[in-house]
Amino acid sequence: MFIELDLQSEVPIYKQLADQLIEGIASGTLSSGQPLPSVRTLAADLGINLHTVNKAYQALKQEGFLEIHRKQGVIVQPGALPTADSAFRERLGRDLRPLIAEAVARGMKENELQTLMTALYGQVQNPSSQGGTST
Amino acid sequence: MFIELDLQSEVPIYKQLADQLIEGIASGTLSSGQPLPSVRTLAADLGINLHTVNKAYQALKQEGFLEIHRKQGVIVQPGALPTADSAFRERLGRDLRPLIAEAVARGMKENELQTLMTALYGQVQNPSSQGGTST
DNA sequence: TATCTGTTATACTATAAATATAACAAGTAG
DNA sequence: CTACTTGTTATATTTATAGTATAACAGATA
Structure with missing residues (x-):
């Protein structure tokens, strides 16, 4: 790590x-x-x-x-990891909202945001697609 | 407002x-x-x-x-609004990343995030689809 | 000239972040 | 049992940010 x-x-x-x-x-x-x-x-x-x-x-x-x-x-956590329950989803929505709002104000299209999200999702799932050649 | x-x-x-x-x-x-x-x-x-x-x-x-x-x-701003230039996109990526990472850790699928993003995008574009019955 | 604007300056309080030490309590390995 | 490492708790200090409170300044305008 x-x-x-x-x-x-x-x-x-x-x-x-x-x-x-x-x-x-x-x-x-x-x-x-x-x-x-x-x-x-x-x-x-x-x-x-x-x-x-x-x-x-x-x-x-x-x-x-x-x-x-x-x-x-x-x-x-050796057992079940925390889930994306409604409390988390609400918090996530509140945190995402101002970021998306500024992106909209700057003229980003919905599919551009989708593309960015997909890219980040991939980077998070597979860390080797990012900077690290490490263990 | x-x-x-x-x-x-x-x-x-x-x-x-x-x-x-x-x-x-x-x-x-x-x-x-x-x-x-x-x-x-x-x-x-x-x-x-x-x-x-x-x-x-x-x-x-x-x-x-x-x-x-x-x-x-x-x-x-009466002229051209700020654009989604590379500096903004980098900042946006840095801000989005930890949010997406936690969503992934909690087992959210990519299409669930896409759906959430689409919903927020819509709310931001059309404020009447949110809480306000106001002016 | 009087008024409203943003602007600057100063001071104060409260809180969060980070560090520094020290000590305590609970397991575990010898 | 003893010694060591673990997380934990407690204080204290420093720094920075957030927010408020007042006051004054400078430019534009009616």
């Missing part, structure tokens, strides 16, 4: 980390039950604070993507 | 305002050259501070959606 952080980004570090872990789950790079580094180890590897890693882990635990045990540490 | 703010939302007020103005432009509710309320008037109407309104106006001016003059005040 390859984590890349941009410390200068306006996107909070903990969110960048959480996003990339979700991408790992979405692509299968992180498989069910797989252990993740301890908060201290990952923090040291990334050069950030342990609490920042913990914040990302807690957010994903809250959503149901991770399980956290005493000594075992953190593992990818 | 109907502006609704949620002061309890985690989304900043100035961004809610900017988003709704962009939606107005996208739907045609706000037409080219149309004057907007002064920062003081709109602030008073919405019960917020003049600087918060100004921040939204400035952001949209920066993007090219608004023009601001001395006494005329603020008007919707």
Whole structure:
């Protein structure tokens, strides 16, 4: 698993980390039950604070993507992954709406957005179609 | 034009305002050259501070959606609206990616996302298909 | 000249993000 | 049992953003 952080980004570090872990789950790079580094180890590897890693882990635990045990540490949800229930769909709609609105205001056609979405969907499912020649 | 703010939302007020103005432009509710309320008037109407309104106006001016003059005040871009250039498309992709990734992780199929996108596209283009029975 | 416009400046409060240390509690390996 | 690693909790500090509050300035106009 390859984590890349941009410390200068306006996107909070903990969110960048959480996003990339979700991408790992979405692509299968992180498989069910797989252990993740301890908060201290990952923090040291990334050069950030342990609490920042913990914040990302807690957010994903809250959503149901991770399980956290005493000594075992953190593992990818070994059971059923969270689903796209109505609560998630509502949140997704609220988040997508302003992005789509600006695209419309800028004259993007519906099929252009569909094409972009399809491309992103593919990139997320198959990470090798993106930058990484890695493990 | 109907502006609704949620002061309890985690989304900043100035961004809610900017988003709704962009939606107005996208739907045609706000037409080219149309004057907007002064920062003081709109602030008073919405019960917020003049600087918060100004921040939204400035952001949209920066993007090219608004023009601001001395006494005329603020008007919707009378010339060509900003386009979906490569810079915008890159930003859009970066913003969409984590949303799509979580949808994938939650098992949403590509055509479900397409359907959602189409629905939102329609809502943005035609605001009357949403909540408002208003002017 | 008086008024309305955006603009700038300053100050203050509140909150979020990130870091830094330290300590605690629960498992586990020796 | 002891030592170690785990997540967890608690404080404290720094920095940046968001929002408000006042005040004043400069340009355009009626």
